[in-house]
Amino acid sequence: MSVRRRTKLSESGPVTVVTFADSKIIDEEEIQELGQELYDLVDREDRKKIVLNFAHVEFLSSAALGKLISFEKKVSQHGAELILTNIRPEIYEVFAITKLTKLFKIKDDEADALAVL
Amino acid sequence: MTSHRWSQNIEQTLPSRQGAHVPLIEEILAKLEELGWEFRDRFGIHMALEESLTNAIRHGNKFDEAKVVKVHYRLSPERFWLMVQDEGPGFVPECVPDCTCEDRLDVPGGRGLMLIRAYMSDVCYSDRGTCVTMEKIRGQEPAMDD
Numbered sequence: 001m002s003v004r005r006r007t008k009l010s011e012s013g014p015v016t017v018v019t020f021a022d023s024k025i026i027d028e029e030e031i032q033e034l035g036q037e038l039y040d041l042v043d044r045e046d047r048k049k050i051v052l053n054f055a056h057v058e059f060l061s062s063a064a065l066g067k068l069i070s071f072e073k074k075v076s077q078h079g080a081e082l083i084l085t086n087i088r089p090e091i092y093e094v095f096a097i098t099k100l101t102k103l104f105k106i107k108d109d110e111a112d113a114l115a116v117l
Numbered sequence: 118m119t120s121h122r123w124s125q126n127i128e129q130t131l132p133s134r135q136g137a138h139v140p141l142i143e144e145i146l147a148k149l150e151e152l153g154w155e156f157r158d159r160f161g162i163h164m165a166l167e168e169s170l171t172n173a174i175r176h177g178n179k180f181d182e183a184k185v186v187k188v189h190y191r192l193s194p195e196r197f198w199l200m201v202q203d204e205g206p207g208f209v210p211e212c213v214p215d216c217t218c219e220d221r222l223d224v225p226g227g228r229g230l231m232l233i234r235a236y237m238s239d240v241c242y243s244d245r246g247t248c249v250t251m252e253k254i255r256g257q258e259p260a261m262d263d
Contacts, residue, residue, distance in 0.1 A: 061168065066228070094164070
Protein backbone atom coordinates (compact mmCIF):
# COMPACT_ATOMS: atom_id res chain seq x y z
CA MET A 1 0.00 0.00 0.00
CA SER A 2 1.37 3.44 -0.90
CA VAL A 3 2.26 5.99 1.78
CA ARG A 4 -0.56 8.33 2.74
CA ARG A 5 0.49 11.94 3.26
CA ARG A 6 -2.77 13.86 2.99
CA THR A 7 -5.12 11.50 4.81
CA LYS A 8 -5.21 9.22 7.84
CA LEU A 9 -7.40 6.16 8.03
CA SER A 10 -9.09 4.31 10.84
CA GLU A 11 -11.52 1.42 10.76
CA SER A 12 -14.83 1.11 12.53
CA GLY A 13 -16.22 -2.30 11.63
CA PRO A 14 -16.82 -2.27 7.87
CA VAL A 15 -16.50 1.52 7.72
CA THR A 16 -13.32 3.37 6.77
CA VAL A 17 -13.01 6.74 8.50
CA VAL A 18 -10.77 9.25 6.73
CA THR A 19 -9.39 12.36 8.42
CA PHE A 20 -7.45 15.05 6.61
CA ALA A 21 -3.82 15.83 7.42
CA ASP A 22 -4.11 19.47 6.32
CA SER A 23 -6.20 22.14 7.98
CA LYS A 24 -6.14 24.22 4.77
CA ILE A 25 -6.82 22.33 1.56
CA ILE A 26 -5.62 24.82 -1.03
CA ASP A 27 -2.32 23.78 -2.57
CA GLU A 28 -2.79 22.31 -6.06
CA GLU A 29 -0.24 19.54 -5.67
CA GLU A 30 -1.58 18.58 -2.26
CA ILE A 31 -5.10 18.46 -3.70
CA GLN A 32 -3.88 16.12 -6.45
CA GLU A 33 -2.26 13.91 -3.82
CA LEU A 34 -5.38 14.01 -1.69
CA GLY A 35 -7.49 12.99 -4.66
CA GLN A 36 -5.25 10.06 -5.46
CA GLU A 37 -5.33 8.85 -1.86
CA LEU A 38 -9.12 9.03 -1.87
CA TYR A 39 -9.46 7.35 -5.27
CA ASP A 40 -7.20 4.50 -4.09
CA LEU A 41 -9.71 3.71 -1.34
CA VAL A 42 -12.20 2.53 -3.92
CA ASP A 43 -10.05 1.75 -6.99
CA ARG A 44 -7.32 -0.26 -5.29
CA GLU A 45 -8.69 -1.17 -1.88
CA ASP A 46 -12.34 -1.65 -2.83
CA ARG A 47 -13.66 -0.03 0.34
CA LYS A 48 -17.45 0.15 0.34
CA LYS A 49 -18.35 2.40 3.29
CA ILE A 50 -16.39 5.61 3.72
CA VAL A 51 -16.68 8.51 6.15
CA LEU A 52 -14.77 11.72 5.47
CA ASN A 53 -14.28 13.48 8.80
CA PHE A 54 -13.71 17.24 8.29
CA ALA A 55 -12.99 18.07 11.93
CA HIS A 56 -9.47 19.37 11.12
CA VAL A 57 -10.45 21.27 8.00
CA GLU A 58 -10.50 25.05 8.48
CA PHE A 59 -10.41 26.15 4.84
CA LEU A 60 -10.79 24.61 1.40
CA SER A 61 -10.74 26.02 -2.12
CA SER A 62 -13.04 25.35 -5.05
CA ALA A 63 -10.31 23.09 -6.46
CA ALA A 64 -10.66 20.93 -3.33
CA LEU A 65 -14.45 20.89 -3.78
CA GLY A 66 -13.90 19.72 -7.34
CA LYS A 67 -11.78 16.84 -6.12
CA LEU A 68 -14.40 15.83 -3.56
CA ILE A 69 -17.06 15.88 -6.29
CA SER A 70 -14.94 13.62 -8.50
CA PHE A 71 -14.47 11.29 -5.54
CA GLU A 72 -18.19 11.17 -4.86
CA LYS A 73 -18.75 10.17 -8.50
CA LYS A 74 -16.18 7.42 -8.23
CA VAL A 75 -17.72 6.15 -5.01
CA SER A 76 -21.15 5.99 -6.66
CA GLN A 77 -19.77 4.20 -9.71
CA HIS A 78 -18.25 1.56 -7.43
CA GLY A 79 -21.52 1.04 -5.57
CA ALA A 80 -19.91 2.30 -2.36
CA GLU A 81 -21.29 4.75 0.21
CA LEU A 82 -19.82 8.06 1.31
CA ILE A 83 -20.76 10.33 4.22
CA LEU A 84 -19.15 13.64 5.22
CA THR A 85 -19.06 14.53 8.92
CA ASN A 86 -17.82 17.05 11.48
CA ILE A 87 -17.95 19.99 9.08
CA ARG A 88 -17.37 23.36 10.74
CA PRO A 89 -20.12 25.95 10.18
CA GLU A 90 -18.05 28.13 7.86
CA ILE A 91 -17.05 25.12 5.74
CA TYR A 92 -20.64 23.90 5.71
CA GLU A 93 -21.59 27.32 4.39
CA VAL A 94 -19.24 26.78 1.43
CA PHE A 95 -21.08 23.53 0.67
CA ALA A 96 -24.42 25.29 1.08
CA ILE A 97 -23.52 28.23 -1.21
CA THR A 98 -22.43 25.84 -3.95
CA LYS A 99 -25.48 23.57 -3.32
CA LEU A 100 -23.18 20.63 -2.66
CA THR A 101 -25.30 19.88 0.40
CA LYS A 102 -27.65 18.33 -2.21
CA LEU A 103 -24.92 16.15 -3.71
CA PHE A 104 -23.20 14.87 -0.57
CA LYS A 105 -24.69 12.97 2.32
CA ILE A 106 -23.69 14.99 5.39
CA LYS A 107 -24.01 14.05 9.07
CA ASP A 108 -23.10 16.01 12.18
CA ASP A 109 -20.51 13.56 13.50
CA GLU A 110 -18.96 10.15 13.01
CA ALA A 111 -21.42 8.42 15.35
CA ASP A 112 -24.35 9.65 13.23
CA ALA A 113 -22.63 8.43 10.07
CA LEU A 114 -21.74 5.02 11.52
CA ALA A 115 -25.35 4.59 12.63
CA VAL A 116 -26.60 4.70 9.04
CA LEU A 117 -23.76 2.88 7.24
CA MET B 118 -16.94 55.85 -2.72
CA THR B 119 -13.80 57.95 -3.19
CA SER B 120 -14.38 59.78 0.10
CA HIS B 121 -13.90 56.62 2.19
CA ARG B 122 -10.88 56.82 4.51
CA TRP B 123 -8.80 53.79 3.65
CA SER B 124 -6.21 52.60 6.16
CA GLN B 125 -4.09 51.09 3.40
CA ASN B 126 -3.94 51.36 -0.37
CA ILE B 127 -1.43 48.98 -1.92
CA GLU B 128 -0.54 47.93 -5.46
CA GLN B 129 1.78 45.10 -6.36
CA THR B 130 2.40 42.42 -8.94
CA LEU B 131 2.65 38.66 -8.53
CA PRO B 132 4.48 36.20 -10.77
CA SER B 133 2.30 33.62 -12.50
CA ARG B 134 3.66 30.78 -10.45
CA GLN B 135 1.71 28.21 -8.49
CA GLY B 136 1.42 29.35 -4.88
CA ALA B 137 2.85 32.84 -5.57
CA HIS B 138 -0.30 34.39 -4.08
CA VAL B 139 -0.18 32.62 -0.72
CA PRO B 140 2.09 35.08 1.19
CA LEU B 141 0.00 38.03 -0.04
CA ILE B 142 -3.19 36.40 1.24
CA GLU B 143 -1.61 35.78 4.64
CA GLU B 144 -0.47 39.41 4.75
CA ILE B 145 -3.90 40.81 3.89
CA LEU B 146 -5.69 38.55 6.37
CA ALA B 147 -3.28 39.59 9.13
CA LYS B 148 -3.92 43.27 8.35
CA LEU B 149 -7.70 42.72 8.47
CA GLU B 150 -7.37 40.99 11.83
CA GLU B 151 -5.35 43.93 13.14
CA LEU B 152 -8.13 46.24 11.97
CA GLY B 153 -10.65 44.22 13.98
CA TRP B 154 -12.34 42.22 11.21
CA GLU B 155 -14.08 39.13 12.64
CA PHE B 156 -13.17 35.58 11.63
CA ARG B 157 -16.35 35.10 9.59
CA ASP B 158 -15.61 38.08 7.37
CA ARG B 159 -11.96 37.14 7.06
CA PHE B 160 -12.99 33.64 5.97
CA GLY B 161 -15.06 35.08 3.13
CA ILE B 162 -12.29 37.45 2.05
CA HIS B 163 -9.82 34.55 2.21
CA MET B 164 -12.08 32.63 -0.16
CA ALA B 165 -12.43 35.54 -2.58
CA LEU B 166 -8.65 36.16 -2.57
CA GLU B 167 -7.82 32.49 -3.06
CA GLU B 168 -10.27 32.04 -5.91
CA SER B 169 -9.57 35.30 -7.77
CA LEU B 170 -5.77 35.06 -7.52
CA THR B 171 -5.72 31.38 -8.45
CA ASN B 172 -7.99 32.10 -11.42
CA ALA B 173 -5.64 34.86 -12.60
CA ILE B 174 -2.49 32.76 -12.25
CA ARG B 175 -3.93 29.49 -13.51
CA HIS B 176 -6.75 30.24 -15.95
CA GLY B 177 -5.74 33.79 -16.95
CA ASN B 178 -1.97 33.68 -17.29
CA LYS B 179 -1.79 29.87 -17.48
CA PHE B 180 1.32 29.78 -15.26
CA ASP B 181 3.25 31.74 -17.94
CA GLU B 182 6.00 33.41 -15.91
CA ALA B 183 6.46 36.03 -18.62
CA LYS B 184 3.10 37.38 -17.48
CA VAL B 185 2.21 38.98 -14.16
CA VAL B 186 -0.91 39.40 -12.07
CA LYS B 187 -1.57 42.99 -10.97
CA VAL B 188 -3.12 43.29 -7.54
CA HIS B 189 -4.49 46.49 -6.03
CA TYR B 190 -6.16 46.42 -2.64
CA ARG B 191 -7.49 48.88 -0.10
CA LEU B 192 -8.64 48.18 3.38
CA SER B 193 -10.14 49.95 6.34
CA PRO B 194 -11.95 48.86 9.51
CA GLU B 195 -15.22 48.86 7.54
CA ARG B 196 -14.39 47.95 3.96
CA PHE B 197 -12.12 45.75 1.85
CA TRP B 198 -11.62 46.47 -1.85
CA LEU B 199 -9.64 44.36 -4.33
CA MET B 200 -8.73 44.49 -8.01
CA VAL B 201 -7.00 41.56 -9.72
CA GLN B 202 -5.88 41.80 -13.35
CA ASP B 203 -4.24 39.11 -15.43
CA GLU B 204 -2.67 39.18 -18.90
CA GLY B 205 -4.67 36.30 -20.33
CA PRO B 206 -7.23 36.21 -23.16
CA GLY B 207 -10.13 36.98 -20.82
CA PHE B 208 -13.49 35.25 -20.54
CA VAL B 209 -17.20 36.05 -20.40
CA PRO B 210 -18.36 35.54 -16.79
CA GLU B 211 -22.00 35.24 -17.91
CA CYS B 212 -21.06 32.22 -20.07
CA VAL B 213 -19.71 30.21 -17.12
CA PRO B 214 -22.39 27.54 -16.52
CA ASP B 215 -24.33 27.62 -13.27
CA CYS B 216 -22.74 24.89 -11.18
CA THR B 217 -25.76 24.73 -8.87
CA CYS B 218 -28.16 23.45 -11.58
CA GLU B 219 -29.36 19.96 -10.69
CA ASP B 220 -27.74 18.47 -13.79
CA ARG B 221 -24.38 20.14 -13.11
CA LEU B 222 -24.07 19.52 -9.38
CA ASP B 223 -21.64 16.67 -9.95
CA VAL B 224 -19.44 18.56 -12.42
CA PRO B 225 -16.15 19.24 -10.60
CA GLY B 226 -15.31 22.78 -11.87
CA GLY B 227 -16.88 26.23 -11.93
CA ARG B 228 -17.44 27.05 -8.27
CA GLY B 229 -14.77 29.69 -7.76
CA LEU B 230 -16.69 32.56 -9.37
CA MET B 231 -19.79 31.64 -7.45
CA LEU B 232 -17.96 31.69 -4.13
CA ILE B 233 -16.44 35.10 -4.89
CA ARG B 234 -19.90 36.50 -5.69
CA ALA B 235 -21.40 34.97 -2.56
CA TYR B 236 -18.82 36.28 -0.11
CA MET B 237 -18.23 39.72 -1.58
CA SER B 238 -20.72 42.58 -1.35
CA ASP B 239 -20.03 43.65 -4.93
CA VAL B 240 -18.14 42.03 -7.84
CA CYS B 241 -17.50 43.45 -11.28
CA TYR B 242 -15.57 42.18 -14.31
CA SER B 243 -13.98 44.42 -16.94
CA ASP B 244 -11.38 44.41 -19.73
CA ARG B 245 -12.91 41.31 -21.39
CA GLY B 246 -12.91 39.47 -18.07
CA THR B 247 -9.18 39.92 -17.41
CA CYS B 248 -9.91 42.27 -14.53
CA VAL B 249 -12.11 41.60 -11.52
CA THR B 250 -12.94 44.23 -8.92
CA MET B 251 -14.68 43.38 -5.70
CA GLU B 252 -15.64 44.92 -2.40
CA LYS B 253 -16.68 43.57 0.97
CA ILE B 254 -18.58 45.57 3.53
CA ARG B 255 -17.73 44.38 7.02
CA GLY B 256 -20.41 42.25 8.65
CA GLN B 257 -22.42 41.68 5.45
CA GLU B 258 -23.73 38.10 5.28
CA PRO B 259 -22.78 35.85 2.33
CA ALA B 260 -25.37 35.72 -0.44
CA MET B 261 -27.19 32.43 -0.48
CA ASP B 262 -29.98 31.49 -2.91
CA ASP B 263 -33.20 29.85 -1.64
